[in-house]
Amino acid sequence: MGIGALAGLLVTAPLVAILYLANQLAGLPFVPFDIFEWLVRILPGSLLTHGIDMMVAVLMFLHLNVSDSAKAAEEGSALALFLICGVVAGLAFYGILRRRTAGTAGYWPGVILGLIAGLPATAMSLGAGQSATAHSLVSGVWVLCACLAWGLFLNWIYNRLAAPAAQESSEPLAVEKIQRRRFLVRIGEASAAVTVAGAGLAAVLGTRMHRGAGAGPPGPAGFGAAPRAAESAAEGIEPAPGTRPEVTPLEQHYRIDIDLMPPVIDGASWTLPITGLVDRPAVLRVSDFYNNTFGEPVSRYITLACISNPIGGNLIGTTRWTGVSLQRILDQVGVKSNARFLKITARDGFHETVALDLVRSDPRIMLAYMWDGRPLEHKHGYPLRIYIPDLYGMKQPKWITRLELIENDEPGYWVARGWDKEARMKATSVIDTVAVHSLIEKDGRKLVPIGGIAHAGARGISKVEVKVDDGPWTDAQLRKPLSGTTWVIWRYDWPFQAGNHTFSVRCYDGSGQAQIEAVNPPHPSGATGVHSVRKSI
Ligand SMILES: Nc1nc2c(c(=O)[nH]1)N[C@H]1C(S)=C(S)[C@@H](COP(=O)(O)O)O[C@H]1N2
Numbered sequence: 358m359g360i361g362a363l364a365g366l367l368v369t370a371p372l373v374a375i376l377y378l379a380n381q382l383a384g385l386p387f388v389p390f391d392i393f394e395w396l397v398r399i400l401p402g403s404l405l406t407h408g409i410d411m412m413v414a415v416l417m418f419l420h421l422n423v424s425d426s427a428k429a430a431e432e433g434s435a436l437a438l439f440l441i442c443g444v445v446a447g448l449a450f451y452g453i454l455r456r457r458t459a460g461t462a463g464y465w466p467g468v469i470l471g472l473i474a475g476l477p478a479t480a481m482s483l484g485a486g487q488s489a490t491a492h493s494l495v496s497g498v499w500v501l502c503a504c505l506a507w508g509l510f511l512n513w514i515y516n517r518l519a520a521p522a523a524q525e526s527s528e529p530l531a532v533e534k535i536q537r538r539r540f541l542v543r544i545g546e547a548s549a550a551v552t553v554a555g556a557g558l559a560a561v562l563g564t565r566m567h568r569g570a571g572a573g574p575p576g577p578a579g580f581g582a583a584p585r586a587a588e589s590a591a592e593g594i595e596p597a598p599g600t601r602p603e604v605t606p607l608e609q610h611y612r613i614d615i616d617l618m619p620p621v622i623d624g625a626s627w628t629l630p631i632t633g634l635v636d637r638p639a640v641l642r643v644s645d646f647y648n649n650t651f652g653e654p655v656s657r658y659i660t661l662a663c664i665s666n667p668i669g670g671n672l673i674g675t676t677r678w679t680g681v682s683l684q685r686i687l688d689q690v691g692v693k694s695n696a697r698f699l700k701i702t703a704r705d706g707f708h709e710t711v712a713l714d715l716v717r718s719d720p721r722i723m724l725a726y727m728w729d730g731r732p733l734e735h736k737h738g739y740p741l742r743i744y745i746p747d748l749y750g751m752k753q754p755k756w757i758t759r760l761e762l763i764e765n766d767e768p769g770y771w772v773a774r775g776w777d778k779e780a781r782m783k784a785t786s787v788i789d790t791v792a793v794h795s796l797i798e799k800d801g802r803k804l805v806p807i808g809g810i811a812h813a814g815a816r817g818i819s820k821v822e823v824k825v826d827d828g829p830w831t832d833a834q835l836r837k838p839l840s841g842t843t844w845v846i847w848r849y850d851w852p853f854q855a856g857n858h859t860f861s862v863r864c865y866d867g868s869g870q871a872q873i874e875a876v877n878p879p880h881p882s883g884a885t886g887v888h889s890v891r892k893s894i
């Protein structure tokens with residue numbers, strides 16, 4: 358039995374490497390990721406939620422940056438799952454063959470195994486998978502052939518191991534055992550060699566091919582620089598040393614989506630049909646946005662946060678968004694009087710529905726095509742995503758491919774999976790730094806700068822308070838935010854006292870509403886609770 362599992366592993370590992378190499382070189386499907394994505398889409402929401410919570414908790418526990426490691430952890434899970442499937446398949450295959458046949462049964466079992474694994478794998482790759490850029494016929498044939506080869510190899514190893522026992526071997530038993538062991542060692546070596554060489558080659562060639570292409574897609578030739586944001590730049594107090602940057606560098610901005618590999622959309626052939634209950638159905642193109650078909654675009658600093666962000670987590674970031682007010686675009690197509698909702702569909706199957714009443718009441722709701730003055734990066738939604746103030750990211754599709762005006766509400770992707778229907782951002786505040794090494798002297802007193810961010814969606818922040826140990830809540834200073842839709846940087850200069858201390862922070866939104874101090878996990882409505890930091894000074 359153990360042999361079956363081992364053979365499964367030895368045959369599946371090189372398969373992963375070869376699939377990866379073909380993916381990097383020819384854009385053929387990377388089946389382990391495709392299967393994982395397929396699973397993510399069909400699993401019940403509650404299970405996924407626990408999975409996500411657990412992953413975030415483990416990463417935070419390991420002090421890994423959640424925004425960097427979340428995708429890596431998912432990729433690791435996808436690979437592990439695929440290998441486990443290979444091991445189980447090997448186990449089952451050998452178990453069945455041993456029971457059914459004395460000796461070998463030729464290669465039919467391998468072909469059947471290849472088909473049993475290959476047909477669903479092909480379907481998942483072509484259906485849910487986004488790893489491939491090659492033609493789907495080529496992709497399908499490739500996956501099927503790869504799975505057949507995998508089944509045949511397993512079969513071959515079985516035959517080699519089973520054969521001597523069946524043909525009344527002339528060799529003494531001990532010799533036979535040694536021969537089998539030697540054979541397994543050779544297979545192990547070959548498997549390791551192919552795996553390492555394939556993965557290594559893919560890594561080298563893959564990065565070479567993608568370098569130069571840069572992180573982001575090219576904008577249409579000659580698009581102008583994005584206009585500066587209308588709002589004034591932040592000013593006032595200096596952030597305490599160690600406070601996160603007020604504008605998140607793009608490469609540090611978190612990424613969350615249901616995809617292991619983000620959809621890569623070709624801007625030249627992308628179209629955006631606006632259909633349903635409209636007077637004049639339209640089809641927009643990338644050039645409509647860059648050529649200002651809808652008039653001057655708007656730029657605005659915006660803080661985006663994920664509803665899965667734990668208290669003090671990294672799934673939050675601020676950058677300058679450029680886009681067109683959705684009101685303007687809807688005015689162009691003429692919304693029929695019975696239309697009450699806008700359904701937004703994305704390339705990856707993600708979708709969300711927005712009430713038209715909300716769109717009419719808020720001209721800031723925009724279709725955004727640039728971040729930080731450049732076309733959206735592929736992973737952040739190129740060519741188009743929506744911005745809806747005050748709501749968590751789960752309500753705001755990237756990679757938009759269709760807008761449809763409809764009469765009745767439909768739950769969005771995550772709403773249908775048990776998350777909050779409103780998904781209004783919770784007020785939250787975080788201590789980024791207790792800057793013990795940047796003591797300042799004021800009026801003969803030593804002060805420790807403490808600082809961080811406070812955020813309450815588009816409601817703004819009116820007050821931040823800091824508490825040390827069991828002392829009183831004391832007002833922090835607020836820096837003028839970059840806009841009404843970003844976090845606010847706060848600072849509190851604390852009179853130095855040696856010892857072991859607990860620092861806590863809480864905030865109030867623009868209307869004076871205090872943040873919720875009761876501890877709640879991210880699911881289903883966004884985390885609440887006070888962020889605290891312990892430090893011995
Ligand atoms: N098409 C699509 N859009 C999506 C998602 C997705 O999975 N698919 N995830 C949403 C979630 S949950 C968040 S938090 C934001 C994150 O945007 P970012 O990855 O650009 O930071 O994208 C939102 N838009």
Ligand SMILES: [Mo]
Pocket residue numbers: 613662663664665749750751
């Ligand atoms: Mo999210």
